[in-house]
Amino acid sequence: MTFSPELEARFEKLLRTYPPGRERGAMIPMLMYAQDEVGSVSQELIEEVARRVGVTPLQVQEVISYYSMLHPTPMGKYHVQICTNISCLLWDGDKLWEQACKKLGIGHKEVTPDGRISLEEVECIGACSWAPAIQVNYDFHHFVTPEQLDRLLDSLGKKQ
Amino acid sequence: MLYNEPSPLETRILSRRFGLPDSASIDTYLRTDGYKAFLKASGMTPEQIIEELKISNLRGRGGAGFPTGMKWSFVPRQSPKPKYIVVNADESEPGTCKDRVLMEYDPHQLIEGCLIAGLAVDAHKGWIYIRGEYRYLIEVMDKALAEAYEKGWLGKNIQGTGFDFDLYTHTGAGAYECGEESALLESLEGKRGVPRIRPPFPAVVGAFQCPTVLNNVETFCAVPPIILNGGKAFADLGVPKAGGTKLTCLTGHVNRPGVYELRLGFPVMQMIEEVGGGMRNGKKLKAFIPGGSSCPLLNAAECEGATMDYDSMAARKSMLGSGGVVVMDEDTCMVKAALRIMRFYAHESCGWCIPCREGTTWLRKILIRFHEGGGVRSDIDLMADISKNMLGRTFCPLGDAAALPTISIVEKFREEFEDHLNGKPCPFEHAGQMVMA
Numbered sequence A: 001m002t003f004s005p006e007l008e009a010r011f012e013k014l015l016r017t018y019p020p021g022r023e024r025g026a027m028i029p030m031l032m033y034a035q036d037e038v039g040s041v042s043q044e045l046i047e048e049v050a051r052r053v054g055v056t057p058l059q060v061q062e063v064i065s066y067y068s069m070l071h072p073t074p075m076g077k078y079h080v081q082i083c084t085n086i087s088c089l090l091w092d093g094d095k096l097w098e099q100a101c102k103k104l105g106i107g108h109k110e111v112t113p114d115g116r117i118s119l120e121e122v123e124c125i126g127a128c129s130w131a132p133a134i135q136v137n138y139d140f141h142h143f144v145t146p147e148q149l150d151r152l153l154d155s156l157g158k159k160q
Numbered sequence B: 001m002l003y004n005e006p007s008p009l010e011t012r013i014l015s016r017r018f019g020l021p022d023s024a025s026i027d028t029y030l031r032t033d034g035y036k037a038f039l040k041a042s043g044m045t046p047e048q049i050i051e052e053l054k055i056s057n058l059r060g061r062g063g064a065g066f067p068t069g070m071k072w073s074f075v076p077r078q079s080p081k082p083k084y085i086v087v088n089a090d091e092s093e094p095g096t097c098k099d100r101v102l103m104e105y106d107p108h109q110l111i112e113g114c115l116i117a118g119l120a121v122d123a124h125k126g127w128i129y130i131r132g133e134y135r136y137l138i139e140v141m142d143k144a145l146a147e148a149y150e151k152g153w154l155g156k157n158i159q160g161t162g163f164d165f166d167l168y169t170h171t172g173a174g175a176y177e178c179g180e181e182s183a184l185l186e187s188l189e190g191k192r193g194v195p196r197i198r199p200p201f202p203a204v205v206g207a208f209q210c211p212t213v214l215n216n217v218e219t220f221c222a223v224p225p226i227i228l229n230g231g232k233a234f235a236d237l238g239v240p241k242a243g244g245t246k247l248t249c250l251t252g253h254v255n256r257p258g259v260y261e262l263r264l265g266f267p268v269m270q271m272i273e274e275v276g277g278g279m280r281n282g283k284k285l286k287a288f289i290p291g292g293s294s295c296p297l298l299n300a301a302e303c304e305g306a307t308m309d310y311d312s313m314a315a316r317k318s319m320l321g322s323g324g325v326v327v328m329d330e331d332t333c334m335v336k337a338a339l340r341i342m343r344f345y346a347h348e349s350c351g352w353c354i355p356c357r358e359g360t361t362w363l364r365k366i367l368i369r370f371h372e373g374g375g376v377r378s379d380i381d382l383m384a385d386i387s388k389n390m391l392g393r394t395f396c397p398l399g400d401a402a403a404l405p406t407i408s409i410v411e412k413f414r415e416e417f418e419d420h421l422n423g424k425p426c427p428f429e430h431a432g433q434m435v436m437a
């Protein structure tokens, strides 16, 4: 598999980060950074990372299923994550979640037919004092109102 | 730009650089006493550094509140193995969002805290384990690390002291359980985040099987001010058995939610009324979580006279926890709150031990049924029973973290469960529609 030069540089640095013989430590960061570039943790990626950190593909597979951010199939170009945990719930985060599902006609970890937007109901994302909070890919949105969510989803549907 | 306005009632020690222009840059840091504590510590013996921490009465800010100086003293310095520093920046306890701002606005303070820990336990390498959702903070920290290397505050022979130290970021990938220290160490090694049996504790067998100092972000960030101004000055800010300040994440039904740095021992009601600007829409206080959803809840009466410190919360059979304060008003449905909290733990249980895996799942199912109006009276005691049977019977504290808030809600708000019986619709669904800020 080939990656961008930036990602290759990052991998090279990562592998030097862990004690000698402990390169397996780089596995999860490599999967995360690679997923951002190639879209999902595909079988091909699993084999590539396994080779680079010196474990079997099965050992990588076993790890992936544990972590909620590693996706075996691609999410949308814009992955909209809505927190409904306790602090956001108290500011109607659950209603934002329902609003988004209804508007897009998709549910948890589903993708719109054009592949642009996916939704995920997430646990606390560390924005509790600025609730209700959502994340689009890695970008935080704080104090989100229903109107803002509506406009945001409209714009993501069109954005290049 | 800060996410919320500071409060005049804050005591800004760890957050004193927040809001300065370019507060995350090394230039700002160096201009404002940055890395002076490291230089001072490099002239001290490890014993003196640890003694200063003990005098400071600093207790771990990740939730358990273990005395930091004592923890560092457990590391066997004479061991031939390398020793490591690990920063717990997994911040995922619901209600908690303070490590995020500490890293975003003052990343060098965290780096300096790690350097001093390295001096104290003879460690020369460390990792900052950052939850996967905080990707932008990986970039912030990587930039700060690069600046520190460039200016000679990391790497070989730091500022001519003869001390070498390397520090790296490491991303998580979405798992609350990886905030638990031994699960975090497994994850750092590239494995599933299943906890280790202890003892041995990480101080003796930690990262990559070597002695390790593992602390929360805020704990490390408190170290430079302690070394610079002396342990006593820090201790004096708090209460007799716990020194300093706590970054408090005020969340829920207050007018001014936000992260505020308050002295330990700050009165709960003053925090709600004056720091938080009072209850939203003038409603009455119903329930209060002191430090993340793993803590038992207090009712309004218990908040009177309570202060934000370990002993005051322990006296009320709760915990200071992580600093994630959740304020709930009179219109909050406590069955719904209990359900949401339990859904979280059921989702995050790693599944290793049966009381936790099965207990959280049963409780979630019962609470769903209950909230939908399908509950029966015996369910109320059943929920308390299941929770009590989880206590102390699990490998890691997640089982307790799920059981404790549930027990407190069922015991303190029993009448709300009774109000949901006999197919009645949730009495709170239409009460006081929430207004958006």
Ligand SMILES: Cc1cc2nc3c(=O)[nH]c(=O)nc-3n(C[C@H](O)[C@H](O)[C@H](O)COP(=O)(O)O)c2cc1C
Pocket (backbone or CB within 6 Å): B059, B060, B061, B062, B063, B064, B065, B066, B088, B089, B090, B091, B092, B093, B176, B177, B178, B179, B180, B181, B182, B214, B215, B216, B217, B219, B220, B396, B397, B398, B401
């Ligand atoms: C389920 C679970 C989740 C935890 N999550 C975190 C966390 O996100 N951040 C943290 O610093 N500590 C967390 N802890 C506490 C750690 O296990 C550990 O006590 C702490 O990081 C030690 O650092 P301290 O002494 O500085 O608090 C968690 C504990 C448990 C049981």
Ligand code: SF4
Pocket (backbone or CB within 6 Å): B177, B195, B348, B349, B350, B351, B352, B353, B354, B356, B357, B394, B395, B396, B397, B398, B399, B400
């Ligand atoms: S208590 Fe829960 S999270 Fe902790 S080890 Fe047991 S199953 Fe895993």
Ligand code: FES
Pocket (backbone or CB within 6 Å): A083, A084, A085, A086, A087, A088, A089, A123, A124, A125, A126, A127, A128, A131, A133, B094, B095, B096
């Ligand atoms: S509860 Fe939603 S961000 Fe913490």
